Amino acid sequence: MDWSILLDKTILIVIIFVISLAIAAYSTYGERKVAAFLQDRIGPDRAGPFGLLQPLADGLKFFLKEEIIPTASDKFLFIIGPCIFMMTALMTSAIIPWGMPLHFGSHVFSLQVADLNVGILYLLAVVSIGGYGIMIGGWSSNNKFALLGALRASSQMISYELSMGMAIIALLLLSQSLSIREIVDMQQGFHWNVFYQPVGFLIFLICAFAECNRAPFDLPESESELVGGYHTEYSSMKLGLFLFAEYINMFISSAIISCLFFGGYHFPGIDSLGLSPNWAAIVSIIVLFAKIFFFIFFFMWVRWTVPRFRYDQLMRLGWKILIPLSILNVLATGAWLTFFK
Amino acid sequence: MSQLIFFILSAMTIASALVVVFSKHPMYSVLSLVVCFFTIAGHYILLNAQFLAITHIIVYAGAIMVLFLFVVMLLNLNRESEPHKPGKMKFAATISAGMLFLILIAAMKSTTMETFSFPPPSTNGMIQHVGQRLFTDYLLPFEISSILFLSAMIGAVVLAKKEKH
Amino acid sequence: MQLTNRSKVINKKKLNWVESLYLPAIFSGMIITIKHFFKKAATTRYPEEKRYIAPVYRGVHVLKRNDKGQENCTACGLCAVSCPAEAITIVAAERQKGEEHLYKKEKYAAMYEINMLRCIFCGICEEACPEDSIYLTDRILPSNYQRNNFIYGKDLLVEGIKPEERIDIGVRKKHYEMNEKPRV
Numbered sequence: 001m002d003w004s005i006l007l008d009k010t011i012l013i014v015i016i017f018v019i020s021l022a023i024a025a026y027s028t029y030g031e032r033k034v035a036a037f038l039q040d041r042i043g044p045d046r047a048g049p050f051g052l053l054q055p056l057a058d059g060l061k062f063f064l065k066e067e068i069i070p071t072a073s074d075k076f077l078f079i080i081g082p083c084i085f086m087m088t089a090l091m092t093s094a095i096i097p098w099g100m101p102l103h104f105g106s107h108v109f110s111l112q113v114a115d116l117n118v119g120i121l122y123l124l125a126v127v128s129i130g131g132y133g134i135m136i137g138g139w140s141s142n143n144k145f146a147l148l149g150a151l152r153a154s155s156q157m158i159s160y161e162l163s164m165g166m167a168i169i170a171l172l173l174l175s176q177s178l179s180i181r182e183i184v185d186m187q188q189g190f191h192w193n194v195f196y197q198p199v200g201f202l203i204f205l206i207c208a209f210a211e212c213n214r215a216p217f218d219l220p221e222s223e224s225e226l227v228g229g230y231h232t233e234y235s236s237m238k239l240g241l242f243l244f245a246e247y248i249n250m251f252i253s254s255a256i257i258s259c260l261f262f263g264g265y266h267f268p269g270i271d272s273l274g275l276s277p278n279w280a281a282i283v284s285i286i287v288l289f290a291k292i293f294f295f296i297f298f299f300m301w302v303r304w305t306v307p308r309f310r311y312d313q314l315m316r317l318g319w320k321i322l323i324p325l326s327i328l329n330v331l332a333t334g335a336w337l338t339f340f341k
Numbered sequence: 342m343s344q345l346i347f348f349i350l351s352a353m354t355i356a357s358a359l360v361v362v363f364s365k366h367p368m369y370s371v372l373s374l375v376v377c378f379f380t381i382a383g384h385y386i387l388l389n390a391q392f393l394a395i396t397h398i399i400v401y402a403g404a405i406m407v408l409f410l411f412v413v414m415l416l417n418l419n420r421e422s423e424p425h426k427p428g429k430m431k432f433a434a435t436i437s438a439g440m441l442f443l444i445l446i447a448a449m450k451s452t453t454m455e456t457f458s459f460p461p462p463s464t465n466g467m468i469q470h471v472g473q474r475l476f477t478d479y480l481l482p483f484e485i486s487s488i489l490f491l492s493a494m495i496g497a498v499v500l501a502k503k504e505k506h
Numbered sequence: 507m508q509l510t511n512r513s514k515v516i517n518k519k520k521l522n523w524v525e526s527l528y529l530p531a532i533f534s535g536m537i538i539t540i541k542h543f544f545k546k547a548a549t550t551r552y553p554e555e556k557r558y559i560a561p562v563y564r565g566v567h568v569l570k571r572n573d574k575g576q577e578n579c580t581a582c583g584l585c586a587v588s589c590p591a592e593a594i595t596i597v598a599a600e601r602q603k604g605e606e607h608l609y610k611k612e613k614y615a616a617m618y619e620i621n622m623l624r625c626i627f628c629g630i631c632e633e634a635c636p637e638d639s640i641y642l643t644d645r646i647l648p649s650n651y652q653r654n655n656f657i658y659g660k661d662l663l664v665e666g667i668k669p670e671e672r673i674d675i676g677v678r679k680k681h682y683e684m685n686e687k688p689r690v
Contacts, residue, residue: 034543036547037542037543037547038539038540038542038543039542040542040545040546040547040548040549041547041548041549042547042549042550042551045551074368077368077372116391117391117467117468118391118392118395118468121392121395121396121399121468122395124395124399124403125395125398125399125402125403127403128398128399128402128403128404128407129375129398129402129403131407132375132407132410135407135410135411135414136372139368139410139414147414150414151411151414151415154407154410154411155411157407158404158407158408161403161404178468301536301539301540302532302536304539305532305535305536305538305539306532306535
C-alpha cells in the first residue's frame with residue numbers, strides 16, 4: 001500500500017470530519033434563524049454578533065449538563081447507541097466527491113475519500129444500518145416513549161429505504177455506473193439528472209426527508225406525542241450526539257442529493273472560464289457547497305411549512321404511493337432507454 | 342498487511358459468533374450477529390468482492406437483522422421471562438448439535454492443511470462481472486429465485502390479510 | 507344566523523386525485539412561508555428596544571408624594587370603595603408629632619395594599635382619588651412565582667423621597683389636562 005495515499009486520505013478525512021461537525025453546529029443556528037425569519041421573528045441574537053456564537057454556547061451547555069443514565073437501562077447499549085448513530089452519520093461522507101482533484105506539482109490530491117465502484121450501494125448500506133443507533137438507544141432507555149420512538153424510526157426507515165433504492169435504480173439505468181464520481185461527471189454542463197429523472201428526484205427527496213427523520217416525517221421524536229421519542233432519556237453530550245448526528249445526516253443527504261441529481265460540483269459554464277486546474281477545483285468545491293447549503297435551507301424551509309404526518313398517512317405514503325410510483329418510474333426509464341435510445 | 346487484517350477479522354468473526362450462541366440476552370445475541378455479518382463482509386472485501394460485501398450488509402445487517410431486533414424489542418425477552426425448556430427438548434438439541442459437529446469434523450478431516458496464501462486479486466467480485474455472469478450463465482436460476490421471492494411476498498400478503506367471515 | 511361573512515362552512519368532501527398528492531398544497535404553503543422570510547420581524551429585542559406605550563396605558567400603580575416629600579394619600583378610602591375588583595385594602599392611622607415631613611394631612615394610610623391579581627387596571631381608583639395620590643404608570647407588572655408576592659404594599663407602591671426616585675407621571679397628567687380628569 002502506498003503511504004502517500006494513506007496520508008492524503010487521512011488529511012481529507014480529518015478535514016471532512018471537522019467541516020461536517022462545523023456545518024452541523026451551524027445548522028442548528030441556521031435552523032433557529034430560518035425558523036425565526038419564516039415566523040416573522042428575530043431568532044437567537046444574544047451570543048456574539050447576530051448570535052453567531054450560539055452553537056458554541058449550546059455545545060458548551062451540553063458538555064456541562066449533568067449526565068444521567070437511568071438505573072433500569074442497559075448501560076452498555078445506552079452509551080453505544082448515540083455513538084453508532086453518529087458513526088453512521090459520518091460514514092456516508094466517505095463516498096461524496098467534494099470537488100475536482102487538486103494538483104500539487106505532479107501529486108494529485110483527490111477530493112473523495114473512496115471512489116468505490118459500488119458507491120451508491122455503500123450509501124444504501126450505511127443508510128440501512130443507520131437505524132441501529134436509534135433502535136439500540138431507544139430500547140436500552142427502558143422507557144415506553146423511547147421504545148415507541150425507536151420502533152417508529154426503524155419501521156419508517158425500512159419502509160422508505162425501498163422506494164429510495166428504487167429511485168436510485170432508475171438513476172443508475174441512465175448513468176450506467178454505480179460510482180458517484182462517474183455519475184457526477186456525467187452531468188457536466190447542464191445535463192443534470194433532475195431534468196431526466198424528475199419523478200425519481202421527487203421520490204428520493206421525500207425518502208431523504210423520511211430517512212433523516214426530518215419534518216414532516218419526524219414521528220420518531222415527535223415532541224408533542226412522544227415527549228422526545230428515542231432520546232427521551234438521554235441527557236448531556238449523549239443527547240447532543242443524537243441531535244448533532246441528525247444535522248450531519250441532513251448535511252450529507254443534501255450533499256448526496258446535489259451529487260446525484262444536481263450535477264455535484266459541476267455548473268454550466270465552468271469550462272468556459274478558462275481557469276487553471278487548481279482554481280477550477282476550488283470553484284467546484286464552492287459550487288458544491290452552494291448547492292448543499294441550498295438543500296439544507298430547503299430542509300428547514302419544509303420543516304417550518306408542512307405539519308407532521310400522521311403515522312398511518314406516513315405508512316400509506318411510503319407503501320401505497322411511493323413504492324408503486326418508483327417501480328413505475330424504473331419501468332418507464334427502462335422502456336425509454338430500450339425504445340428511444 | 343492484508344494477512345494482519347485477515348487474522349483480526351477472523352478473530353472478531355469467531356468471537357462475535359460465539360457471543361451470539363453464549364449470550365444470555367437475546368438483544369446482545371442479535372447485535373453480535375450484526376457484528377459477525379460485518380466482519381464477514383470485511384472478508385469479502387479482502388477477496389475483492391465489494392459488491393457481495395455491500396449487498397451482504399444491506400440485506401442481512403440492514404434488513405433482516407433490523408426485523409430480528411424489532412421482534413426482540415417488541416417481545417421484551419428478559420432473562421427472567423425466558424421459559425424453562427423441558428429436558429426432552431434439551432436432549433434433542435444436544436443430539437442434533439452433536440451430529441452437526443460430527444459432520445463438520447468429517448468435512449474438516451478430508452481437507453489438507455496447506456500453507457496460507459492469499460489468492461491473487463481478481464476482478465470476479467466486481468459488480469460488472471457479477472452482473473454479466475448473473476444475466477448470461479446463471480439467468481435461469483436468477484429469475485427462478487426472483488419468482489421465489491415474489492411468491493414469498495404474495496404469501497406474506499395473504500397471511501397478513503384478515504379473514505373475512 | 508350569520509353574523510359576519512368571515513365564517514367558513516367546513517367542507518369534508520373527499521380529496522380528488524391531485525389534492526391527495528399533497529404536493530400543490532405543500533407548494534403553495536412553501537410560497538407563503540418564503541414570503542414571510544423577507545418580511546420585517548414582528549418582535550423586538552426587548553430590553554434594549556421598547557415598544558411605544560400609549561399615554562392612556564394603565565400599568566402598575568404609584569402612590570405619589572408632593573413637592574415637599576409628603577405622602578399625598580389621606581386614607582380617605584375612596585379608591586377602595588370605587589374599586590370594582592375590590593383589590594385595595596387600606597388601614598388608616600393618625601399622624602403623630604414629628605411625622606409632619608412624611609404625611610400631608612393628619613390622617614394617613616398605615617397600610618395600603620393592592621392585590622395585583624385582583625386588579626383589572628381599570629384606572630377608576632385614579633379617577634376617584636381627590637388628593638392627587640394614586641396614579642397608574644406605564645410600568646409593566648412583573649411576573650412572579652408566588653401568589654402572595656402579587657400583593658403590593660406601601661414599600662412597592664409609594665415612590666421614593668429623593669428626586670431621582672420619583673416616578674414620572676407627566677404623560678399621564680398631560681393626558682388628563684387634555685381630557686379633564688372627571689370628578690366622582
